Amino acid sequence: MNTVLTLPRVGLKAELRVLACRLLSRNYAQIAAASLGKSKVWDLAEEAVKDVKTGDVILSGGFGLCGTPETLITALSKRNDVTGLTAISNNAGSGDGGLVKMLKSGQLEKLVISYLGGNKYLEQMYLDGKMSLELVPQGTLVERMRAHAAGIPAFFTPTGASTTVETGGIPIRFNAGGFKDGVMIQGNKKEFRVFDGKRYVMEPAIAGDVAFVHAWKADEAGNLVFRYVANNYNNVMARNAKLTIVEAEEIVPIGTLSPNAIHCPGIFVDRIVKCTEPKEYEILATAPPQCVSGTEDPKIEQSSRRRIARRAAQEIGNGFYVNLGVGIPTLVTEYLHPGIKIWLQSENGILGMGPFPLEEKADPDITNAGKETVSLLPGASIFDSADSFGMIRGGHIDVSILGAMQVSGCGDIANFMVPGKLVKGIGGAMDLVSNPDKTKVIVAMEHCAKDGSPKILKECTLPLTGARAVSQIITDLAVFDVDRHNGELHLTEFAPYVTIDEIRSKTSCDFNISKDLKQMQI
Known part of the structure; x- marks a missing residue:
């Protein structure tokens, strides 16, 4: 007589759950091990930028010299074979820092920026008709990049409505003789619409070929943490381009960074290199000594x-x-x-x-x-x-x-x-x-x-x-x-x-x- 052992239904479900958990744990472990084997870290910045090609649109993070990807800019500025670039950034740097390097190396054909500030070199090149310059309101510039990253082709904004931004009245490039010789490339005229009685202009998204990003910390999977105001444009630019290259002050193993601390997930990042260029102050402003009462001028x-x-x-x-x-x-x-x-x-x-x-x-x-x-x-x-x-x-x-x-x-x-x-x-x-x-x-x-x-x-x-x-x-x-x-x-x-x-x-x-x-x- 054959004896059949019957397990209680509750016990069977429990056994199956345990077995399933073991299989899932094994699969997750294999996935984690595989991801660890696919580190995005590159040894040299010069190697990381090797796929930048003539005519590319480069997104460059930073605000002034704060959060500027100086290591990557320096590496690219050494490549004589890459020219005709369009660089997009808040500004073009200061002194010899930032995108000024690529301007002086003759690699940049056009700048799309928000602010020149005291960059007299760039200002004079533009007024002399030696380069193209598209001026964009700061908030519109970052939103145009964020829009492309999110799959949005254009948007309407009140910024710049009824100004030269709408009419295209700011020339992008003057003729070779400079400002007095007339305009070679006119500004971009924008469509407008009225919503609830208010005027808005339509701004197209900006797509980058390559993004240069400066991060405070990055793990080998590409998760990024930015430090204080160095977040600025870096976060949005990292999400936008076909190829995102990050220079990080500190590169750590996967699992080191808390998931709660991540500003930019690794899905957006392709390559990581160690930051080697020192940080610079653009303007070191400090508190004056305490005034003695009654001595103010x-x-x-x-x-x-x-x-x-x-x-x-x-x-x-x-x-x-x-x-x-x-x-x-x-x-x-x-x-x-x-x-x-x-x-x-x-x-x-x-x-x-x-x-x-x-x-x-x-x-x-x-x-x-x-x-x-x-x-x-x-x-x-x-x-x-x-x-x-x-x-x-x-x-x-x-x-x-x-x-x-x-x-x-x-x-x-x-x-x-x-x-x-x-x-x-x-x-x-x-x-x-x-x-x-x-x-x-x-x-x-x-x-x-x-x-x-x-x-x-x-x-x-x-x-x-x-x-x-x-x-x-x-x-x-x-x-x-x-x-x-x-x-x-x-x-x-x-x-x-x-x-x-x-x-x-x-x-x-x-x-x-x-x-x-x-x-x-x-």
Whole structure:
């Protein structure tokens, strides 16, 4: 008689589960072992860039010299066989750092950037017709790269609407004789549409052939961690290109980095090399020695620039999220009312930015939008440029204070270039004025230019940064509220040392006088 052993149903299920777990564990172990055998680490940067070819579009991370892939740029600049490149970056570097190397080696045919700044070499090459230059608003530039990485061919943005960005009015290249000899390549004209009564321009995605990325840490599978503000463009660029090459300060084995710490997953990364070039400060800005009470120079404290900053500070309330442009706006924090605490946002990726650090605490990876070293306050956060401009365009900033070359009576602002003479670049200004219904845009500037000509005009004669974007103008002579919708200017305050007639004589547009007109408290 045969005996049949019958296992309880519950026990059978348990046995099967154990067996399945063992098989899965074995498979996962094999997969992990296989991945360990496929390290993305290359020994030499020169070898890692060997597949870059003439005519490629190179995405180069960094903001100023912060997070710039200097090791990879240096390696590529040594290749005489690669020319006709298009480089896309926030800016082209400074001094001999960054993409300047490839400009001087004759490898770059075109630059697509947001900001030239003080790069006189690049500015002169452009004005002399020796290279092509496409200027793109900073937030639009990073979003165009993020869009391609996400499979989106184009998008609509308010940034640049009703400006030369929309009309294609900024030439990409002048003729060989330079600016005076006419335009060889016109700017790209953009389609526009109106959504909910607001004008938007369509921007095409940017596709890169090769991305050069600087990371703080990378594991052998290509997972990346960025350090502080060096995140900037690197995160988005790493996701965009056909071939992504990373230089990392530290390369670690798989499993070393916490999954919670990863900024960019390894699926986007193809090659990794050890970073060998040293970090450089673009502007080492440090805190001044403590002033002894009563020793401040009264001439400095009473300068027109500081009077403007002191008055502008009165527009900031406790807990505000604020973005301050370069120049006079940077002085505003020195004059906040006691007890006022604010969150300073810097468009290169900081919320909770602090003052200049002591020299011994300066860090090249913690810089502001002016490329100066700064500190971080308790509660600060760091993010990449895509997130930064998302919060700016989305109207999450309470107040944005900028300088300007010109402002019109209806709130138009011009502050980024003088055609044929000064080509600083657009930077983040167009984004900062793109949502004036949610973010109060204040212009803080001297009332007249150095030659005595008015800076408040009926119509701006320089290329616009934004149309009907400014809500308030604060100068050394007066304060104006701007009715952007009706195109009217209202004088609300005047300086104690001027008359209304003097203000009229130095303002090239009509304005109304507020019934609540008062003297400026400066």
